[in-house]
Amino acid sequence: MAERAVFALVAEFNDAETLLDAVRRAREAGYTRFEAFSPFPIEGLKEALGFSEPWVPLATLLGGIAGAAIGFLMQVYTSLDYPIDIEGRPTVAPQAFMLITFELMVLGAVLTGVIVMLLRCGLPRLSHPLFDVPTFHLASLNRFFLVIETADPRFTGGTRRFLKGLGAVRVDAAPAPEGAA
């Protein structure tokens, strides 16, 4: 499989602390196309990766607003579209409309938030080059990985040594998927 192109180098670490440290050093070294993998969310990894994006909270907020608006306006519109005297109450009764407005706000917020989360993560994606790395399945058990893609502009032959230097117990090459350049 030597002739197969390499997609990325996969460094395996024993514990989260080493991984965090490795991630920081990789960033200092100027790498951009790298990613850390862990069996559970690690406090501080986000900062180490320099991750800061507003999409999920923003989407949740907007979804909530949209849901509430749709909910309330639907009730107002239907009440006016076919006005019927109900217990002598006003045709448009905001107090009575609030509950459904709230429910639809919740629905809109949650659904948009989760959907945007999945979209931003590029999920669902059932096949990925990393799955070909024989040890990678440990990423969901008890091992921690740092992956630097060969497509990274700073990627050189020295990258493998660099990774080893970060305290990786082993470094594997993840072959690029068939047909990939």
Add this chain to the structure above:
Amino acid sequence: MNAGPEFLQAFEGLSQTGRRDLLKAMGAGLALAGLAGCTAAPHPDALPYVTQPDETVPGTPRRYATAVTFAGYAQPVLATSYEGRPIKLDGLPEHPACEGASDAFTQAALLGLYDPDRSKAPRRMGRPTDWAAFDAAMVENAARLDAGGGEGFRLLTGPTSSPTFARQLAELTARWPKARWHVFDPVDEDGRLEAARLAFGRPLELLPRLESCRAIVSFDDDVLGPGPRQTRNARAWSKARRAFQAGSGECRLMVAEPAPSLTGAMAADRLVASADEVERLAVALAGRLGLGAAPAGALTPRQAQWLDAAAAALTRNPGAALVLVGARCDPAVQALALALNARLGAIGKTLGLCEPIRPQPPDGTRSLEALVADLAAGRVDTLAILDANPAYAAPADLAFAAAMQRARVRIHAGVAFDETAALCHWHAPLEHDLETWGDARAVDGRPSLIQPLVTPFHAVRARTVVLENLQGRMGGDARAILLATWKDKLGDATDPRWRRTLALGFVDEPAAESTPAAATPAAPALRPRGDGLTILVHPDPTIWDGTHANNAWLQELPKPFSKLTWDNAIGVSAALAARLGVGNGDVVKLSAGGRAIQGPVWVTPGLERRTVVAHLGYGRRLPGQLGDRVGYDAYPLRTTAQPWRIEGARLTKADARMALACTQTETDLQGFDFVRKVPQSATQPGAPPKPPPSFYPPKLSGSPQWGMAIDTDACIGCNACVTACDAENNVPMVGKAQVALGRQMHWLRIDHYRSGLGDEPAFFHQPVPCMHCEQAPCEMGCPVNASVHTHDGLNMQVYNRCVGTRTCSSFCPYKVRRFNWFDFTAHDPPELRAARNPEVTVRSRGVMEKCNYCVQRIEKARIAAKVEDRPIRDGEVVTACQQACPTQAIVFGDVSDPKSAVSRLKAQQRNYALLEEVNTRPRTTYLARLDDGAADG
């Protein structure tokens, strides 16, 4: 030869099935598809009531003035018919005896026409045959009788007032001098005639004129209760009551009775006393007023106080007082009361007297006994029974069923194949009053002409025709026979007098009254009762003597006091029930004079402690019919000597329970103010009520705004409105099992309350339709907009939008909504479909329904008004319940118009809303009952 029992056994098996299913099954199995559609044809010779739209315009009702008979009297009706299908009967407005009102029996008579169990073809030995065979047999038989001048021919009829019958009878006796006519009426009033004979020397019929009474003292006379005269009396009494409400004089009703009655419920002072005590009190009252001597024995303080009040009331109102004694009391006491009335100057003023409207048979009050005697002596060759059912209802000691077997030829003619028919060689099915030609007198003596609205559905014949057949004349035209009776007065069929009278429905000739001098009768021999219980036998308030046993509307009509349906019970006082350790539904054995019956107990408040009430009309043996084996048969208790009151009876507990279907499980008012009593002054207009507080601006504006006022001071709880509502709105009958579960469908119910837990509770009746709340909780509850409000203030139920969440009913404080738990209507036989009002939707399974103020009538009026480009007139919209009410206790109209009748009533101080505290703003309000006990002299 004894053919009877076999027929009964042959049908045993059928009676096991549920009655409702049976009704369906019967209907489905019937080969009268003709009924299913509009093929029912209006009778060609029938004459509509007033100028009518052309019949060819479909969906336009025609109205005919005619009459249905009840206990031999004519009940004048205005019948509504669509495409030749009669769908509603109402009182004939022009007729003085009803003035447009009606009672439950008259309303329900319609269903009799469509009864799937009706007899549809002649029978020989109980097996269907054809008229040809019948005619042949009659001809042969008549020939035989001719030889002996009618020797051995006996005609037994029910009570009848028909002039045509009288004429035919005269002809018959002219031809067969030796033939004899007998009459049998299970609910006879022989006592009255006997009393009149004692007082005036000859049997006379009483015509009480309650409208001119200001004081009525009734000794166990249920003058407002069910019976042929209820409509007339109730109407008359309500006029007197209105006068009292208006402040002119009083309208004092004093009642002494052993068992609760509708009259007693309306009394200013109701005294509970045993039957013999009641008679003693009557004698005592006469004594007080200087007629005869006071009876032996002292009165209790309560009795004395009541008697003082009664005497005072009578003397206070000279010429406007009336003393009534029940027809089932000792004739001597009744006679004394007649003499007392004469002394009070009542005769001719508050009490009319006339020759019996229903002619008496040769043997008078002993007619049936004479017949049985002749049967036993083998003097009867041919027994023809017309419209009577002695095999079921004859007094036990006569053993009529056995005796009649002695007759050589037995012929029965009736609308149903009943117990008597099963014992006859020949059965001739008769036409229903709505498909026949005939005549009868109303309770005021005015003759009504009965004309057919529809050509007969089955191979049936008119009574008058069968009467001809009995004399060997084949065929026969009922119209011709009727014309023959009236040709002197009205001319022939083309004569304008005939046409006018037929259209009007009756001949305006009231009974000729006489004012004979009353002989002072001998003092009645009072028989104080010994030990043991007193059984009072009453006709059933909804089934009467059993005639209506097959009528679902009447079977499911709650009895006024017990609210029982589909059953009769043995009424016992709470004290007696406690002593026996029995409760409602416990089966007891009621025995007297070696005869016994078994039935379920119903604890009856306001019943004299040692009195037991049994109701007639149930326990019919009509194999395969709706009314088969419903309830218990009380007839076996009766004897010719003691038909109504049986002393020395015993009540023993039988170890059995019976499920009873009661529509109101609790009648104790428990101190709530659902019904109220106020002083007479409360009829004055009160200050206009200030609108109750609300978050929202009032929505309902503009005119008309519909509303209803119900006067509980006038309502006697007679059930006419309920039956009228059933008929008008296609209310489904659900059967005993469903009623027992609390699933009756009546849109209008009459709540019955009693207040005061003693032996003499006060009784109230309160009709409860939908309240049509302006702020209706049901509307807020409905998720699909099926319960909505209209611009003119109706709370409407949209059946085809309803999904059946039942939230509306859960939120309804009045619980007036009714739910289709099953598909109650889908399996109705074709006849019942034909009886439906085409202007009212038939509801299907799973939807809620309720009173809608007869919106179909409102719409009719609205359209008419639009066409003529005018506002709807006050009184133009009349709801079915309002139309039927004999006391005009229900008034409907536009509440936005202060001059409308309903607004003027609602303006009275005594107007109140049921459950006002819930702030639903009902459009239906009540007028409190007036307390006239205060005016004691």
Add this chain to the structure above:
Amino acid sequence: MASPKPKTPEGYAAVTREVTAIPLDFPQTRAWRLWFAAALALLASYIVSAWVLFVRGVGVWGNNIPDNWGIAISNYIWWIGIGHAGTLISAMLLLMQQHWRNSLNRFAEAMTLFAVVCGGLYPILHLGRPWRFYWIAPYPSTMRVWPQFQSPLTWDFFAVLTYLTVSLVFWYVGAIPDFASTRDRAKSRPAQVFYGLLALGWRGAGRHWARWRQAYRLCAAIAVPLVISVHSEISLLFAAGPIPGWTSTVFPPYFVLGAAFSGFAVVSMLATSLRRAFGLYDLVTPRHLDMLGRLTLASGMMTAYGYVADTFNALYSGEPQELETLHDRLFGPYAWCYWGAVVLNFAPLQLMWRGDLRRRPVVLFLVGLSVTVGMWLERYMLLFSSLFRDYLVSSWRNYRPSVWEWSLFAGSIGLFLTLFLLFIRLLPMISAFEIKEAGFEEKTEAAHG
């Protein structure tokens, strides 16, 4: 005492293996089959009862006027109420950083889902024309009529639907990482495909974790008020009407607390049962049982306050009708369910004041059982004590559930068991990755001081 937290790679591996081993290599096959057979039998009773109901009509039940609603509606409230505990445990405790919740939240949420399904079906079944239930949803129909948005039933429709969706999403999102680890442990191809699909290709990338956390915590934050709103709305089904004993402002909190109470009770029963069945002694530790006991006790005492407040309202109002209803509840024909509820809900509950009893699984289970039954009685009591005798004396009438109502109720329990048994058989029932995370965080905290 604190539960042993995995702080080493070996510990991490142990946790995941223990959790994923259950679906992948099921330990209790025989027992499970027996239970599943029983559950299916009950489910059959559900299907038969529903079939009879649809064919013949609501009349096969014991309902009447005035008892328009039968145990169908009280069961609906009871089931939905039970559901609330799952969301509360996972969402509220997550926001409050209560790590011990991690051993409970997965199956508690599953319990929520299935309870809401069981409850949500009832309002449809009880309709007079069930085939028209969708008329409550707003859609342009030929009649041009829309739903009536002032009706508590319409509110319920939206509330329950939202609640079901949100609970499902929340539960699924929270389970994705464990689906992934199950996928990675799976040996057989079908299992790999099955869990692979469920996992959506989750790889545990740092950035994914970051977004996942944002979404998951936001869901939790929104779910808490949602739970409260849902049962408040269900309480309005009664409280919005004018019927004595119902029209009370105390009902919403009263119902929500009762819901949490019954829910915690059921979670306690499930936790103790699963712990024993699968030997999860180091995952569901005495500390967890202790916490559950505390929760049940707290919510129980608050519910008790609801009883007191309700009674006080009736007395304070002085309305004859309200007093009548109160009297009926305490001494009327339905007094047995009032006192039954009081005793079963609150008498055994008092054991929970003692820590040693809280930590004893048997005791906790029995208290949970007693409360579950007690709360059922409470729903029943609240429904009928008001309906069977409302304003007019003339319309008083008692109600007795018919055999078809009972068989449907038994069936709905069967439906719940079926779903829950399938869940424990097929899916990781405990949140392994969150336990590992919690362990890691405790370690780092310890390290930093």
